[in-house]
Amino acid sequence: MNEIRHVAVLGAGLIGAGWAALFGLCGRRVTVIDPHPHAATRVADAVAQARPVLAALGLAPVATPAIGYVASSSQLDADVALVQEALPEDAALKRAAFEQLEPFIATDTLIASSSSGCLPTPMQAGLVHPQRLFIAHPCNPPWLMPLVELVPGRYTDAAVLPRAAAFYQQLGRRTVQLSGEIRGHLVNRLQAALWREAVHLVASGAATVEQVDQAVTEGLGARWACCGPHMIFHLAGAERGMAGFLDNLGEAVEQWWADLGTPTLDDETRRLLIEGMQAATRGREVAALASARDQGVTHMLRAARALENG
Template identity: 45%
Template sequence: MTSPEKTPAATALSPAPGFVPPESVRRVACVGAGVIGGGWVAHFLARGYDVTAWDPAPDAERRLRRLVDAAWPTLASLGLAEGASRDRLTVAETLEQAVSDAEFVQESAPENLGLKRDLLARLDAATPPGVVIASSTSGYPMTEMQTTAADPSRLVVGHPFNPPYLIPLVEVAGGERTDAGAVAQAARFYEAAGKSVITMDNEIPGFIANRLQEALWREALHMVANGEATVRDIDLSITEGPGLRWAVMGPMLTFALAGGEGGMAHMLDHFGPSLKSPWTRLEAPELDKELYDAVVAGCDEAADGRSIADLVAERDWGVVEVLRATGRLAGGEGTR
């Protein structure tokens, strides 16, 4: 998959001495093997890495291998890296075993700040020196998570999007006590692993893409709560509307085109006054039982008898076709 043009901040950074060079990483440890962690496992295996995984759940290995098996046909259609194999997955019995010989660590534990702090501190204590530890957190700034680690300088955020084996984007950010070289090492490693990377200069709550997703999500909940639109209406409005344009270019350039030859300047002049119109309600609605039930029932109706596994397969193949149609596949060759 191709990467977006690098920002000056991203290209100016270089890994600090002492960190494992990104291009030499061969073994990745994935700590936490749920939907996100398991997705990371599938991605790294498809890119030809050796992967050691650990999760405290008693049935974690069975669920993880089932997830990888389900994702593998999609990954094969994208093009596996040389040597890529599901046989290169090892499931460790302890966290310490999982990271003992790791050259990069991806943490994907549940979104609980206390849990993240304790786990990152344990990972820091058990992981060899010079190895970057990245968190898949979807909202916590690293500054808030690195408070109890003995060496917070190597802790970074590596925020993926579900499913990590298919959606290219990773947002990378450090905390106040993170070494800039660790941020750069993580960014370069993800790029070597076939990801598109945004290296953030500043920590912001929810990062970039989740902030935008959250605004859309809140509006959707308000419309359901007020009986203004159904779940099916909302999804159709995106898949058959602006989502088609967003698959090619983002909302900013999309809006710039609405200004015709005058571009964004004309668009702002023409549509700027509508910003004061009461179109949006960005404060989150109260998630009471009525709204909760309406959203769940609406999704069941929209699924129309399809299981979660059916929907995952439909989503994955759909994304593959969009990536193929927009020229964002790397021709089936690995990046390593």
Template identity: 45%
Template sequence: MTSPEKTSPDPASPEATSPKATPPETTPPENARRVACVGAGVIGGGWVAHFLARGYDVTAWDPAPDAALKLRRLVDAAWPALTSLGLAEGASPDRLTVTGTLEQAVAKAEFVQESAPEKLDLKRDLLTRLDAATPPGVVIASSTSGYPMTDMQTTAADPSRLVVGHPFNPPYLIPLVEVVGGEHTDPAAVAWAARFYEAAGKSVITMDNEVPGFIANRLQEALWREALHMVANGEATVRDIDLSITEGPGLRWAVMGPMLTFALAGGEGGMAHMLDHFGPSLKSPWTRLEAPELDRELYDAVVAGCDEAADGRSIADLVAERDKGVIDVLRATGRLGREGEAR
């Protein structure tokens, strides 16, 4: 990514630290139909596929020379799953336009989704460029996996319209989006983004406070770190770990989250009885939340274990299998609307 053409304000200056008032919204979030996706890798491309399936006109830009070809391949690969979920009226891959510049992508956008790689300086510079190029008042959301918006909005002229819209991979299939602003984000921009995502068929968590990694990634990361410890110590294989979730708590988590699941463990006494009964086990050495050293031995063991678990299936085969499985779970648990879209 190149540096922004305009001169960015000094982060310590009043111009940078005092948020500008967001202009009155010209388009209600439910009526917005033109979306720009900046960054077209796995996450950005997944967003493109989702918005196309929901009937939006999408413009996309990515600096990679082969971005357009890869993006259209990704959309084509996702379309069968999206068709199974149920397409919105007028939905079509033909409503995608891949532009030659960032400025062209956002020129007429009513919402912008940024999905650049997880590098803070790159995110900061890109959001500054997007702020300069996007029409006033249009909300700009970042797909960041963990950076607080406060750390990314420091050089934007108008940080008030910058929010986090953190999806789960693949964005075209997993309903969750976590929305949160930074210190200089206008609460109205957060509310607008949440309403927009809901109108676009997403399940939205609007967070009141920033926390690195947000909610879902922090929970997922704790499980991931313990899994690495167990592989590193020879306590479990990759296959053992995956089966322990897919054949165990994962089936319950597909219906309700870990808190309500634990509450049911208390029987008629609910969570209170569960805590009374199992609370002392919190002192037991059942988990290690310090991350293990990701040395070559652990790296190789995890990679080899995944190759073994794939059992000759290609990545494309596994993606198709995963997509069908998630759709089946959504269907089986009543989380599909009348037209088949995830609620």
């Protein structure tokens, strides 16, 4: 169970650059595989954003991360212990990249796909050593949100996920290990379910984009940062917990479920969402809003960690 010291990141988009920043700032040697001339700039931007957050969260970022760049997998050094794939969400493109990569890494080098939309088993199909491939899906950005979802494919070796979990935990992440693959894993399914109703409320004219967002930030977010949805209802059931909740409110919940919307992202709905967001942001730029999010989430995570540590 050797430690993972040298990591390759395949693709320096938003997620790949974020991973590279996290790995590098946490003292791992990083090789970014991306032929794009802007790869180094993107990673440097992510490092600049991630550094104060990791410092605030007590993760002691290194002063000078060791991040190198190559244009192709064929230029990788032999000691790469894990490849974190972060290519666009296109299963065929990812499979081709894995087949191209495999001859240039050791047989036991781990391959972690960041995919939210593709399932691991089809990605294992073209590999000579498929037992080392799995999903390690981060939230966005990877250096901010703690959770990494670890998902095995049919051919993933049983020892791989525990080893990966130990690695991501060393970087201050929290891991959830699923027993099998499911489209969207957990986080994106739950997020999509909430957003579907959010879109319905806007599209049906029941509320504005800003009102729906306020309902979440002021009515649900702080609670969900401490208790999951099952626990919330367990606590709403008084002494009998979940059983009491289901007896008292199970029927009401089923009525709400029956009344939830099933919008589509047609042109008119897209227009409502884009215009509603413009009204809600009042001209503030995406970069400034993202910076406010990072600062806010960092405060929330610090509060959560302080609580855990008594």
